Amino acid sequence: MSAFVLRPARSADIPAITEIYEHAVLHGTASFELTPPRETEMAARFDTLAGQGYPYIVACDTDGTVIAYAYAGPFRTRPAYRWSVEDSIYLAPAAQGRGIGTALLERLVELCEEAGFRQMIAVIGGSEHKASIRLHEKLGFRLIGVFEGSGFKFGRWLDTVLMQKSLGDGKASLPNEGAYPGTIA
Template structure:
């Protein structure tokens, strides 16, 4: 069955999110973490992202099984970066190659645009991580460059691919300085 829905994530989703992330940590380069964080840490991360006003979404099948998730977070914490958001998308292995990652990313783009962010940055682990690079390209991201050998995992050096997508008016207008996106960024 290929049917799935995308909805806002809740704290009840975190155990399934943690399972998807654990697989990514142990078997992929999408994250440079080497040891899967415990459930309590994943719950704390979820609360931090959502508490700061960033969107966090999940895709689930018709039986309520989590297929993947995506969220926005601070690209960098310095105040001048407050209009930029970094995307993260993770899929259960069985959900890969079905268009779910692209659907999650496109919905995340919509939500971040609605929140007033002006740039989305994709930080992709592995220049050989073609599925992630392709979904970013399909979503309209452009390549910024590659940070060569910037990570070391699985006994090898890993490149980091940087991609960017303007959101809303992008840089064509100045942002409303009184309406910062997210809550962490108001300082």
């Protein structure tokens, strides 16, 4: 495994994040977007998530080059879902197979637990996306369902795989209703 560093993402990382995501959109099924968003859109997405207290992190090579990123965002927007997050992880092709995805997801889980979230949902594009499924299984996610043929990309139907991991106490205790998860007191 080669050396890399994890750190919070910042606005200056948006060009690299945009490039990594563009490759994922154009060549993979991790995202069901068909047209890569421009840098301004990626910046707006980053600002929205970071501004709401959701964790957003990057992995950098030892020279500081951003080679992967991960973030948590709202699973659904209705208020009763506020204790649940959806994880997203994207790696540059050169970053794959180096343990970076595992490190990013482990850190993302830690940050979400610290922020008070109770459930993390993985929405994986394609049943054949075995690397992502194995990564989530390795970190304690369990399969909760498959939406068969729910997406159409690259001239074929794709499943959506749903996996879930309890964070902290999960559903074993009531949340602190006075605190909104993700916000820093």
